[in-house]
Amino acid sequence: MSGPAPRLRDRIGGGRAIALIDGNSFYCSCERVFDPKLASVPVIVLSNNDGNAIARTAEAKALGIRMGEPYFKIRDMCRAQGVRVFSSNYTLYGDMSARTNAVYRTFAPDVEIYSIDESFLDLSDVRERDRMALALDLRATVRAWTGIPTCVGIGPTKTLAKLANHVAKTIPELGGVCDLTDPVAYDHWLCHVHVGEVWGIGRASLAKLEAMGVDSVADLRDLDPRPVRKSLSVVGERIIHELRGLSCLPLELVPARRKGCAVTRSFASRVEDRATLEQSVAAHATRLGEKLRRDGLGTDHVTVFYHTSEYDRDRPQRSVSTTVRLPEHTNDSLTLIKAARLGVTKTWREPGSHPWRYNKAGVVTVDLVPLEMSPRALIGQLDRERSGPLMAAIDVCNARWGRGAVVPARAGLVERRAWSTKFEMRSPRYTTQVTELPVACAGKWRP
């Protein structure tokens, strides 16, 4: 062991300050903004297909609803307890996220959007004694302008800002803000927070650390980082440095180019026939094309997968994954659809007396490149001159009239009910669809 780790105050003297701000129970809070009746009742939001609870308000957590809990297991309880349940409404949440970030930028120009409900802000230029006031003002302004309640954690590194945010969320007396650039708070909270709360320490790492007798965050901070590398890799070593106030994770103000892209969905009900399966992957490929075009990226392959459910224990299992190569990079939906269908065609197996009941299918690509920078094929070149304007026209139509207004006939126009995702309890797209705007009349709010 090396000697005791240097204390924060010895290291950072007037250095960086990073804030992590996030929306409390973000998806639930978005629903609450547009329906005041939800204010103090338990609310949960479900994952795609109304499968699992992925956001819960404090009232819902108090009822014992766990993160990721399958909805069918708690449906009766929710009914009995008056829990308001929503399908996920990503259009709404994405728009609310953009609004909160717009507010953040009025407080700090350098913002890294980390996820749909979390952003890092650079507060290094804010004087130490002003940081707390600024954080409180930020929370109040976001609440007033968007309706979203938030918590703010401040620290000299991202890992410490995350930790501070966790403290701010779990200790109500702090008023939603915790500043770990304050040495007193730093010394106190690192000793009183469990190591499992540290950003980057998951189940596997936690088990290893517990076996080493590490219990608090301070225990982890005081480990010698070099030997830790053997069991927790460079990731663990980096975490220790970050906990000591030595920054290893820069603020990423410009989002990195995405490296892969996937569209995968569980079916609303099990699928046994080839036509339905093909139709679902064609729809996923259509969506894949939209996502690639939005980012100006192209792919030279499509990996198609489909499989049965591990929960169907008494049924025969089958899992298929195959990659279809393309002659050159593209983001043309028609080409992607053709490839995705081919992926099913060449792997399909006719069922016997005990058919496979598939529950999920998807399309995946990796190694994406900007389309204009990709080399052209010598043989089998695709017609970019026609495809580009055609796809652009489709995208414009879908932007104006809603996704799915124009779809390639090749994607199939048959019955969707068997496979398309369930959203039986979705709220209106209050902020992005004119027809779904909330209506207010004479002081009365009628969503």
Place this chain on the structure above:
DNA sequence: TCTGGGGTCCTAGGACCC
């Protein structure tokens, strides 16, 4: 009946090269 979707990074190990 009903159990999500979409990412990133890291490591180990094999293939191949000089």
Place this chain on the structure above:
DNA sequence: TCTGGGGTCCTAGGACCC
């Protein structure tokens, strides 16, 4: 019996995140 010493690149799988 003995049988180099590096390199690079690729892939699969693990771990973690929201």
